[in-house]
Amino acid sequence: MSTTVSRDPSGAPGLFTRRATGLVRQGRTRDALFYNVMWSSVALTFAFFWILYPFAYQGSNAILAFLIAAALGLPGAFLYAMLAQVMPRTGGDYVFNSRALHPVAGFAANVSYCFWLAVVYGVYTTYIAAYGIGAFSRVMAGYTGSSGWLSFGDWFATEWGLFITGSAAVALSALMFILGGTRLFFRVQVGAFVLYILGAFLLPIIVGIFTGSGDFTSSFDDYAANLGTTDAMSTLQASASDAGYASAGFSFEATLKSVSVFWFIFGFIFSSNYFAGEIRLRRRTHLYSMPGAVLVAVLFLLALTPAYLNFADYDLNGMLGFADPAAYGFAAGAPAYPELAAIASGNALFGGLIVLGFTVGLLIWLPQTMLLISRSMFAWSFDRIMPERLSYVDPRTRSPVVAIGVVTLLAIASTAIYAFTDWFSTLSVLLGLSLTLLVTAAAGAALPYRQKAMVAASPYARTVAGLPLLTVVGGLAVLGFGAAIAILLWDPGSGASLSDNPGKLGLAALVYAAAIVVYFVSRAVRRRQGIDFELAYKELPPE
């Protein structure tokens, strides 16, 4: 055993440290940063924006919209980073809210979050089929003229194609955890990250820099010719015009409404908080990896958006929404940004890599989210609200296999909903997810008053203008999250607006109500077993 001495810049020892277990160096900040950047689905959201643009956001300025969304999410990113430092325990907002507000608030908000995440699985799985594998097949057909590739790709856009492909992807994710645990997953994630950054960002940016709209028209026509349609761009323009498409000038209202789309990124770019507590990291790890991820996402979008607009401007994206895809040779559906970038590249290899990178980004989201939901379930079970069995961890793989099984079933159910029904739109899950963020922001603001000793012992014991730092940041997060929720309720494109979809707010409230009922039923059952699980949240007086 030995001791070490830490010196400050003046040369005097700042502290004397023993060699004792647990004194490990910090984990790498960039790993949590990568997780946040990947999980927040920047590429998918970019695709959403252009798919939804013709129908809901004509006149929107993409750059202004994502900058507003980033500004609304930034205080929340700081708050989550601070809360993860103050309460480093598996479970994220469940832990924060149950300790800062009330156990039932923590449980209900977290159940709601997990419920809506389970629902959003269907978005990813069906996009994997249609805009991933389906698009890849069409890119191959577009460059080779093979009808086999084309019919193969078209199948993925059918209802059963969406369901079977999506379910298979979910099952593969579960299998990865069951067979290899998180160790295998993180190995896969490394490769996925490289392919994702290369295909979904770097190549489209490079292609965009060197490809103007004239070059793109030529590539588009050649590509469509291999799909069986000549002079496709002119046909596309005529079809859009016939369908009533008219170019729109800048609209601030449309821009503000389209913040809904980019909220898909910036409302959820701090998810490493769900497991950040498992390995003790230093103070700035979370500050760099959560608000830092906001910065990285903004930089990606700042590079990608103008590059993309260079070959596919607002008008082309508008026309793609109005025109009949079959008329210009895309019978399975209009191409999204990855396929358009693939076409612009004029090269089968680059085109294939672009679509593969995008697809891998969707695929890796599935196990990432499985990890996130299963860890929340683990926390409920750990606190005895849910059955002990749910937190069973396989000794070999160290994975919560029962919780993963439950998530798998929910994800397949969600895939079926998105494949066979139109109950939920692409963005309608955002409202339910954002309500949990709002609860957490309120919890953060209240924490210095509800858990004085905890905050006093933390690195965030300072005050700003007489108010506790956490209260200030929490207050700003309430404003940011509140504004985002207001936009979701106002924007018909969100699928959760009060004007067009008033039932979604009711459904979100119903999920909370159901979770509250489960909590009180569980409490009664546990008390009969001699367990008062509310003791788990009770602050012991340091008397």
Add this chain to the structure above:
Amino acid sequence: MRVRRGNEAGGSDAVRLYYASDIHGTETLWRKFLAAARVYEAGVLVMGGDVTGKVVVPVVEDGGAYVAELFGQPERAGTDEELDALEHRIRANGMYPHRMNAAEVERVAALSEDAREAWFAEVMLVTFERWLALAAERLADSPVRCFVMPGNDDPHAVDGAIERAARVEGCDGRVVEFGGYTMVSLGYSNRTPFASPRELDEDELYRRICAIADAAGDMDRCIFNLHVPPLDSTLDTCAALDEHLEVIMAGSEPKLIGAGSSAVREAIERYQPLASLHGHIHESAGATRIGRTLCINPGSDYHTGRIAGCLLQLRPGGVRHQFVTG
């Protein structure tokens, strides 16, 4: 001994035991540990090791004020109240504030590692003995039994302090009894990369556990209190370290391994006690079963000011557990 009756207590003759571990010198957590007896209505308190801290923060005289470094930031205390507040924050974060002048700081910094470790133990012992006096005061008129065991990180000097304490009972390396149950305790761990004060090879660890367990009697009413958790039990998962004590990364996450003891696992499998309590691996809180034995590690978040613990309801024919973070 408090024996709670009725259904809510888990049936008549139930013994409620509160277990926590790895508070690493955090005074707030020691105070909370003592308060747990009243708040959780526990008749038995067990501290499972690693009670002393790892860091001494010099609070250095500087022209009528005191300066210290906390969380990498310079702190200055100009008044007695500010000094008290600064020292309180240092203690609350599991570190020992120690008032020194600049010359003394330089002297300690220049000591050999062994000499500095001895100095460290002296500083820690002053605080630890104050904690034991606090326990005597808080538990003076209480029937609560309070057991404290050193862990692998604790210097040997704490053993004598525990034995001398008025209201705290030692249990390390022996069998103790309460409410019709026995408890087998051992604070030593298997080898770690940190070369901490109480480490043994697996063979010797197994031999010592068996020597104590053989004297414990009926395993249906026996609890193991072994600081290190059983190997590959899911209670021992932590980040793998390289020779420089750097976390080894596997992709975007630390590479996780089981760092528990094969000797502990083998002993549990052999004796099959009612329950087995563990600490040591802070980030691997959980409950699992090895055969019929309920194995618990409540984990540790000592630097947050919250004490992670577990309440056990011991009753004829079984045990129920509940994790609590106070």
